[in-house]
Amino acid sequence: MNLHSLMIQSAADATVDKPEGFLGVLxxxxxxxxxxxxxxxxxxxSLMGGILPTLVVLLTAVNALVRLIGPEKIESxxxxxxxxxxxxxxxxYMVLPFVAVFMLTNPMAYTMGRFLPERYKPxxxxxxVSFVHPILGIFPxxxxxxxxxxxxxxxxxxxxxLGLGDLAVRFLLVGLVVIFIRGIVxxxxxxxxxxxxGV
Amino acid sequence: MSAINxxxxxxxxxxxxxxxxxxxxxxxxxxxxxxNVIPFMAFISFIIGLILTTGVGDWIAQGLxxxxxxxxxxxxxxxxxxxxxxxxxxxxxxxxAQIVGTLLGVEIGKGNIPPQYSLPALFAINPQxxxxxxxxxxxxxxxEPETVEVGVPAVLFSRMVTGPLAxxxxxxxxxxxYTK
Numbered sequence: 143m144n145l146h147s148l149m150i151q152s153a154a155d156a157t158v159d160k161p162e163g164f165l166g167v168l169x170x171x172x173x174x175x176x177x178x179x180x181x182x183x184x185x186x187x188s189l190m191g192g193i194l195p196t197l198v199v200l201l202t203a204v205n206a207l208v209r210l211i212g213p214e215k216i217e218s219x220x221x222x223x224x225x226x227x228x229x230x231x232x233x234x235y236m237v238l239p240f241v242a243v244f245m246l247t248n249p250m251a252y253t254m255g256r257f258l259p260e261r262y263k264p265x266x267x268x269x270x271v272s273f274v275h276p277i278l279g280i281f282p283x284x285x286x287x288x289x290x291x292x293x294x295x296x297x298x299x300x301x302x303x304l305g306l307g308d309l310a311v312r313f314l315l316v317g318l319v320v321i322f323i324r325g326i327v328x329x330x331x332x333x334x335x336x337x338x339x340g341v
Numbered sequence: 342m343s344a345i346n347x348x349x350x351x352x353x354x355x356x357x358x359x360x361x362x363x364x365x366x367x368x369x370x371x372x373x374x375x376x377n378v379i380p381f382m383a384f385i386s387f388i389i390g391l392i393l394t395t396g397v398g399d400w401i402a403q404g405l406x407x408x409x410x411x412x413x414x415x416x417x418x419x420x421x422x423x424x425x426x427x428x429x430x431x432x433x434x435x436x437x438a439q440i441v442g443t444l445l446g447v448e449i450g451k452g453n454i455p456p457q458y459s460l461p462a463l464f465a466i467n468p469q470x471x472x473x474x475x476x477x478x479x480x481x482x483x484x485e486p487e488t489v490e491v492g493v494p495a496v497l498f499s500r501m502v503t504g505p506l507a508x509x510x511x512x513x514x515x516x517x518x519y520t521k
Contacts, residue, residue, distance in 0.1 A: 181389070202369075298445065
């Protein structure tokens with residue numbers, strides 16, 4: 143809390159009558175004005191004290207893990223996912239997006255599309271880009287710049303005093319189902335449009 | 342003697358490699374935190390401060406709470422966000438999704454939206470994810486220009502179907518979440 147706000151607060155604590163008249167209006171306006179930023183500051187401090195330290199440590203651990211494994215290890219998975227046949231759908235639109243987003247993070251995950259034939263590329267992009275938020279609940283390293291899509295709503299749950307584990311796991315699992323469906327739907331639409339365009 | 346030397350050098354190298362990797366990982370994570378995470382936290386904190394102290398909160402509460410605490414309302418939000426003209430505009434940096442998510446979070450915290458709606462809401466505010474980035478994302482995957490031409494509308498149209506569908510799936514998956 144800065145000096146300015148302390149000054150205004152201590153003035154409010156004193157046992158004198160509320161200021162009246164023109165100056166009184168100004169004083170109330172000043173208090174209202176600074177109260178917005180006091181509240182914002184409180185929120186910022188709770189965010190920085192609450193999730194930030196955990197996030198930094200988690201980011202470090204996962205970044206180190208990814209570096210030690212080596213992102214190039216997942217290339218063979220990309221090649222496997224390129225094969226036609228119904229059994230490769232879950233690999234292409236569930237396993238590969240998950241692994242790519244986890245290992246390569248947003249936006250480098252989309253480079254895994256280069257192992258796939260052209261007709262699968264839009265669907266793979268759709269599938270993997272749709273996973274950069276559902277993964278945040280458990281693995282925030284994948285997309286820390288867009289953390290608040292999840293954290294924004296999760297903060298409300300924390301305010302109520304409820305645990306986040308249930309929400310994070312369900313978000314991830316539903317996300318996997320959704321990206322799978324998205325991959326299939328987009329692949330079908332792409333195929334139709336390619337036929338029309340004569341590509 | 343040289344064999345022992347070799348072993349020592351090998352151990353030293355691999356330990357150094359691991360420590361170096363960990364240190365670099367720490368540097369990266371602090372870097373992203375300072376560049377990407379903290380600025381957004383500052384921005385979001387300001388918005389939350391504004392919502393909580395001014396009347397804006399009540400105004401938003403009336404608008405959002407009604408639609409965010411029923412399946413129909415959430416479907417409406419997701420349909421609007423998935424409109425092919427709107428979705429690329431709403432996409433960049435997921436800023437819109439992050440702000441709306443934060444607003445909903447505040448309302449959930451105040452008890453205006455039941456907590457089990459958090460799961461479908463996460464999908465309702467986000468059918469536009471990546472819609473601004475399709476050409477770049479496809480280029481990263483080394484797609485041909487013809488593929489990009491077909492791929493952009495294909496993804497956008499697909500979202501019209503899969504956006505609301507995701508909300509429905511999340512709605513059914515939220516049964517038993519935060520309820521007694």
